[in-house]
Amino acid sequence: MVKGAKKMVDSNGVPKKKKMTAREREELLIENFIGLQRAMINLSMKFENLSDNIAKLLNVFEVSARDYMVNKGRTSPEVDRDLVNRINMLIEQNKAIMSTVRSIEEKSKQKPEASKAPVQMVSPQQTQVPSTNIPQGMQQSQYNPSTAPAKPKTIVQTI
Numbered sequence: 001m002v003k004g005a006k007k008m009v010d011s012n013g014v015p016k017k018k019k020m021t022a023r024e025r026e027e028l029l030i031e032n033f034i035g036l037q038r039a040m041i042n043l044s045m046k047f048e049n050l051s052d053n054i055a056k057l058l059n060v061f062e063v064s065a066r067d068y069m070v071n072k073g074r075t076s077p078e079v080d081r082d083l084v085n086r087i088n089m090l091i092e093q094n095k096a097i098m099s100t101v102r103s104i105e106e107k108s109k110q111k112p113e114a115s116k117a118p119v120q121m122v123s124p125q126q127t128q129v130p131s132t133n134i135p136q137g138m139q140q141s142q143y144n145p146s147t148a149p150a151k152p153k154t155i156v157q158t159i
Contacts, residue, residue: 020028075083
């Protein structure tokens with residue numbers, strides 16, 4: 001600001017804002033219009049994706065409703081048998097987990113009494129592999145637990 005120049009003030013003492021020129025207004029309007037077009041394009045792309053996803057979801061409902069009407073809500077005996085077998089496997093796994101947790105709990109209760117006894121260190125050469133885990137036809141000296149075949153794991157598949 002130049003020294004000695006007075007500020008433009010209205011009758012209330014509020015400084016007046018500088019008016020925009022016609023050129024500045026046009027540029028600002030053009031920038032705003034371009035920004036609005038970009039936002040509209042982005043929004044239309046998102047609506048298109050949403051429409052596609054809704055169409056796919058409706059297709060899934062249509063197929064399931066058609067299948068339900070054809071089967072009248074009944075399933076085949078094979079599917080029922082498979083479902084019952086899976087549930088039985090889950091029950092057996094649950095029992096095994098529960099018994100393991102109980103035995104750990106019992107051992108943890110006995111642990112304070114056992115902690116009073118002296119601890120004996122055992123070297124790896126002194127450890128022996130239990131004979132129940134050694135495959136048939138193999139001597140204990142030939143058995144290497146790191147190369148032993150792993151027990152098959154039970155895999156639970158979701159329905």
